[in-house]
Amino acid sequence: MIILLGIVVLVALWFILSYNGLVSARNMVKNAWSQIDVQLKRRYDLIPNLVEVVRDYMAYEQETLEKVVKARQTAIDVSGVKEQAQAEAQLTASLRQLFALVENYPQLKANENVGRLQEELTTTENKISFARQHYNDSVMRYNTKLQTIPTNMIAGMFNFTAETFFETPTEERGPVKVDLR
Amino acid sequence: MSMQIASDLPAPARRSFYEEIAANKRRSVFLIIVIAALLILLGYTFGEAYGLGYGGVAFAVILGIVSGLASYYGGARMVLAASRAGEVNRDEQPQLVNVIEELCIAGGLPTPKIYLIDDTAPNAFATGRDPQHAAVAITTGLLQKLNRAQLQGVMAHELSHVRNYDILFATMVGILVGSIALLADIALRSMRWGIGGRRRSGKNGGGNAIFAIIAIVLAILAPIFAKMLQLSISRKREYLADASGVQLTRDPEGLAGALEIIGRDAEVLEVANRATQHLYIVNPIKPFEDRVKSLFSTHPPIEERIRRLRAMA
Numbered sequence: 308m309i310i311l312l313g314i315v316v317l318v319a320l321w322f323i324l325s326y327n328g329l330v331s332a333r334n335m336v337k338n339a340w341s342q343i344d345v346q347l348k349r350r351y352d353l354i355p356n357l358v359e360v361v362r363d364y365m366a367y368e369q370e371t372l373e374k375v376v377k378a379r380q381t382a383i384d385v386s387g388v389k390e391q392a393q394a395e396a397q398l399t400a401s402l403r404q405l406f407a408l409v410e411n412y413p414q415l416k417a418n419e420n421v422g423r424l425q426e427e428l429t430t431t432e433n434k435i436s437f438a439r440q441h442y443n444d445s446v447m448r449y450n451t452k453l454q455t456i457p458t459n460m461i462a463g464m465f466n467f468t469a470e471t472f473f474e475t476p477t478e479e480r481g482p483v484k485v486d487l488r
Numbered sequence: 489m490s491m492q493i494a495s496d497l498p499a500p501a502r503r504s505f506y507e508e509i510a511a512n513k514r515r516s517v518f519l520i521i522v523i524a525a526l527l528i529l530l531g532y533t534f535g536e537a538y539g540l541g542y543g544g545v546a547f548a549v550i551l552g553i554v555s556g557l558a559s560y561y562g563g564a565r566m567v568l569a570a571s572r573a574g575e576v577n578r579d580e581q582p583q584l585v586n587v588i589e590e591l592c593i594a595g596g597l598p599t600p601k602i603y604l605i606d607d608t609a610p611n612a613f614a615t616g617r618d619p620q621h622a623a624v625a626i627t628t629g630l631l632q633k634l635n636r637a638q639l640q641g642v643m644a645h646e647l648s649h650v651r652n653y654d655i656l657f658a659t660m661v662g663i664l665v666g667s668i669a670l671l672a673d674i675a676l677r678s679m680r681w682g683i684g685g686r687r688r689s690g691k692n693g694g695g696n697a698i699f700a701i702i703a704i705v706l707a708i709l710a711p712i713f714a715k716m717l718q719l720s721i722s723r724k725r726e727y728l729a730d731a732s733g734v735q736l737t738r739d740p741e742g743l744a745g746a747l748e749i750i751g752r753d754a755e756v757l758e759v760a761n762r763a764t765q766h767l768y769i770v771n772p773i774k775p776f777e778d779r780v781k782s783l784f785s786t787h788p789p790i791e792e793r794i795r796r797l798r799a800m801a
Binding site: 426427429430444445 | 591
């Protein structure tokens with residue numbers, strides 16, 4: 308009798324722990340996703356400052372600056388997951404181009420404000436990609452729970468559904484392909 | 489000793505960080521079990537030899553836990569004070585703070601307290617019992633020598649110690665090893681009066697003498713053996729932190745490059761001592777020539793760590 312009761316208690320305990328584990332894994336995925344948005348917003352806010360500071364020195368690079376400004380606006384305006392990802396990738400590419408150009412202007416590189424802004428944008432770029440990486444890690448952990456025994460039974464009972472990975476748009480993948488050969 | 493072979497097997501040529509992490513976790517759990525078994529074996533023979541039952545073991549374990557808890561809760565503050573570390577904010581060190589924040593986003597960790605140690609020797613460490621109470625520290629010397637990617641590698645290694653609960657892990661191992669040392673000490677000290685006392689009571693026969701001999705041998709060997717296991721675990725956790733660091737940055741070259749720079753530097757960190765040496769990214773108190781492969785080192789050799797990192801690329 309006591310043994311039976313013990314088994315029932317253990318099963319109930321396992322049930323509760325597994326269920327809670329699934330819920331917290333799912334919340335982690337959601338939180339990771341919102342972290343990406345936070346960092347993307349930060350980047351929108353920083354870009355006007357950068358363009359403002361850099362503009363005077365880079366008279367001959369108006370085209371690149373325009374591209375950055377336009378890419379930022381598109382990224383803010385666009386809606387839809389796929390379109391959004393594409394616009395963000397465009398923005399990242401245009402910023403990279405701008406940073407590459409800054410290397411050609413020693414005065415600009417020496418400017419304290421530019422240096423600070425560049426560091427801020429670098430860290431924001433990193434935070435965006437790390438936030439995406441963390442999102443994908445969280446999705447992987449959650450999906451693994453959904454698919455493995457025994458938690459998959461509980462997941463099935465309560466309709467937990469698999470989350471989708473964030474995929475880098477094809478433009479951003481371009482250079483990597485060259486390296487692989 | 490065979491233990492050494494089990495723990496310091498050369499890594500296979502190529503291994504992803506996922507495999508490295510899994511392998512290192514398995515090995516450290518295995519070593520903990522061996523140490524616990526050693527403690528139980530010592531306690532058992534000791535109890536048999538002196539007819540004390542498990543009183544001695546219980547005493548040693550309780551004392552071990554008390555000292556362990558003290559270091560667990562007060563350790564972070566003590567270590568930071570002993571290293572003369574000062575807390576820094578974003579205005580003073582924007583890049584350092586940024587790099588750490590980036591990695592915390594990658595790992596889903598709260599941002600730890602950040603400390604700077606005013607010392608030209610290149611080193612860094614992490615402390616704190618869990619991610620909510622964590623602190624990372626870096627010397628000014630190291631901060632100056634590294635580029636951004638390398639700084640990121642070093643900090644990813646330190647934050648991985650936090651994320652892997654290495655401080656908790658080291659405390660647990662410390663309690664076990666401390667209990668073994670204490671028990672062995674009690675056993676050896678009680679030799680003198682212990683055997684005399686037995687004769688007077690006259691209850692136990694020759695079987696006891698055998699246990700007494702085994703107890704003496706164990707009392708001498710067990711602490712040394714346990715210490716070696718502890719150091720082996722410490723080295724294991726360093727490899728683990730390297731691999732988990734790569735999981736955060738996805739850039740093995742950053743940490744590998746930083747280790748190369750640190751490895752070239754022969755300077756000894758003045759504020760480090762025996763009690764705090766295991767916390768640092770590389771062993772801070774040994775001159776460079778002594779940082780090579782050793783049974784009695786808290787850290788694996790730097791060249792081997794670099795080799796394993798590059799194999800993950």
